[in-house]
Amino acid sequence: MTRLHRPLLVLVTLVATVTATTTALVVARPSEAAPTATFQHPGVLVDKAQLDFARQQVQAGAQPQKAAYDAMKASSYAALSYTPKPRAIVECGSSSNPNNGCSEERDDALAAYTHALLWYFTRDDRYAKKAIQIMDAWSAVLKDHTNTNAPLQTGWSGASFSRAGELIKHTYGGSWAQRARFEKLLRTVYLPEVRDGAGCKNGNWELIMTDAAIGIAVLLDDHAAFDKALSIWRGRLPGYVYETSDGAYPKAPSTCSSKDTREEIIDYWQGQSTFTNGLAQETCRDFGHTGWGLTAATHIAETAWHQGVDLYAEAGKRLTDAYYFHTRLETGTPTPSNLCGGTVKKGLGPVSEIVYNHYHNRLGQQLPTTLRYTESKRPAGANYFFAWETLTHANNPR
Template structure:
């Protein structure tokens, strides 16, 4: 009996046993616009741009000069978007992501300028896709759906709830999100953590737009479990927490999943030793979900989510800024390139909550104005840079 109990205890340790927190309830009434950026944040950014204040004016100029704000853009929808590994084959993958980014860019451009041409272009892009798309296929379908599905609701929220000119096909767009995107992302993924984090970001944003409380709660529970399994804290114990469905039930399996890294320190992510690009995808999705949750009235920044986000940002920023890589970390070599992903978390944790974030601050200020990663991140110096709203 004692031996059986001991083995059970060891198995529990190796599993990093983590039970998802109680359902993080959706709000009784959803706030709109309410996906990643709120009306008050938009109003703050608009006022700063119109005042000519920096860094917001420079960030907005960068937005307007980008290909995503081109009023001559022609949407390129497809009925079936087929995306293989690393978007090979690429049948509509880039077109879909970039049309979604363009719709969001145009929505922001309209909000600041009140030039109806931008709102109408955003509507044209969203209408073109909602009239055509039926499915995503091939191995990268879940991730592709997560990336595009994270961006579409940001654009749609601004147009539907702020633009006074009307959007006759908003219902058709909602049907697209519910029937084409949500089923692909709502059940999560057992791939690398950035996949599931991006997919849950999409599911949560879509749920806000659809005012779907059930899907919101399900996606949020998945998000909480995955975030705890993506960013390590010393308080987790000797090994990182895991997602139960992945059956990472030995130390060797966990180390392999963490890209061969066997020394675990606070702020390390599951993909740090893969490369900082994919790590940035995961960190960005965590910050976006935390920000959407805050707008919807429930603060995740004061929970372990906020602490994991703070530590992940600080750890990665330190090396992105040039700190020498120790031999115990990823064999002494890192593939840098975190991307424009620090503004949202830095603003929430440092500016709002007063948490010291020296490395993250230095990297954020060095990279301003933050542009787009051409996938699902865009213009966050404009929308979140030092934004108290």
Template sequence: MAGSAYARLDFAPRARAVVDCGSYSKPDNGCTDERRDAVAAYTDALDWYLSGDDRYAVKAIEIMDAWSGTIRDHTNSNAPVQSGWAASIWVRPAELIRAGHDWPQAGRFAEMLRKVYLPKVVGGSQSNGNWELSMLEATVGIAVFTDGRATYDKAVSMYLDRVPAYIYLSSDGALPKVSARSNLRTPEQIIKYWQQQSTFVDGLAQETCRDFAHTGYGLSAIAHIAETSRIQHGDLYPQVADRLRAAFEFHAKYQLGEPLPENICHGHYERSLGPTTEVAYNALHNRLGLAMPETERLTAQLRPEGADMFSLWETLTHADNPH
């Protein structure tokens, strides 16, 4: 982490007033820059916290202040998920710095989260599940940083509704569960939403047959929200553990090279799960004692898990971490 470009002390933020993001970040008017800068701020905050080198705290503050003094809005079709991706990262360095370093503009940063990011994410989404899960992760993080208990409780309620609608277990019946806020009513509508998949097995996710990358975004967000809930003394892991374990075991097995059965995604899949396993593996296997042999194999292969989207330095922060 310390050797990455994100930790360079000459790193220059590229804050802008309006971040304009279309589908798949096309156009990319500040989308990549915003996520890059948030990752850099988090990297610097971690570097400061672990090394004690104050220069990294100063750099993290410089980046966060640049954005809190500049950004006013997110626009275009990807505005909700872009807001979710960025805010779910921003809150991490903000928490670390505020807890242990002087930061005169911390209040302005909180206002940025409330006024620019929260309105875009707090209502959730009925698009593919990774959107809403990323937006809920951001909402939970913003609520914690701003002491917004009502917002936190709302997000947790939406999370406990969405997770069963994202990961299938055979106990659900012949078809996956549906979010209470969804307009899916018929088997045909549900199957279409699940990427035309009509055979369901334990651990299959709503986006498995789309690709493993977006599925990984969803699973990562599920684990992150549960991890935050545990730190906030309202542990959600017991309520999502069976589904999260099944999903990681299912996807890890095929990420490692096992061919998909013909009745799952027609036997074809994009093997692109990403570095998303450490948080869930540490919580479910190391703390709760659940067997996760496929996830264990994949995690060992991926280590050290670096920086990808909003799964950041998680071998460093979570590998074999009993706390």
């Protein structure tokens, strides 16, 4: 696997095909010409240039960052009185039933990331110390995740904890005496649960788990785990989002070799038997889980981008087609009779900020349907494994 230098921001002129010209900021894709064996830090979901841009926007009172920052600051996750609730064993069954520490762990991971962001935006040590307190509380006691939802729970929480740890480790100059203990927790309790994928589970599981795995890999400077996460993503995305170039029906995910007939694929795709660009494996289940899968896939691509690997380009149109397919239905397009029996369960969630930012603000693509949906969800909040993405990624060409 080749690591590449951080993409450079360049100013280019996009010439319209007929009569007009417009100017846009576009980021050059990673180049094969400049390999490096080191990770770029901070580089889990966000990097320093992005954070500095967003911080400047907030300080200038620019929107939508200012409203997003205010929403984050007002949330319960941002309270300096926030108290973590760690457990030695987090037991999570299907639909988090039983829920023995599941909500608490997810919330604490989101709170740690929130405080890490607040540290960066305010440079107030109290926020860094609170993020450290939360991470230290869990690293002191957590031993295992158990029951049927253990891999997914580990993914939800591990994604946020890796982002928090990365920011504090690489931007805070104060003391973090138990950092090695926290990193050991990620290496020995979290990573083994998520690194090998989810087999034939619904695709949001594997993508969320891989979101955590790639974040942990970067934080730990673990090249083998990073490469494994890339491999899982490359094998899962074509098994999660359909393109007509795949053939008459979707491909099976690389970790789910038992789905090798058309009938098995149709069953796996919730009984959907006609396929079109952008349809997802969980579309006919519900848009909520589909949104989780799509945003996790985007998180992985974003972290890889910061490490010089352009998964966005490898995806081709697959990601933009998926967001278009679902956001147009969310924004009023009638459901076709041949899609999910003519009825879909909406509720995609605030999941499109990062993908829109990449393809529009970095690459200059026009995605009006995705933009309309994205703007309707601003400022995006925090839930399960994603947080404050309007603040970190809206209109951010870095």
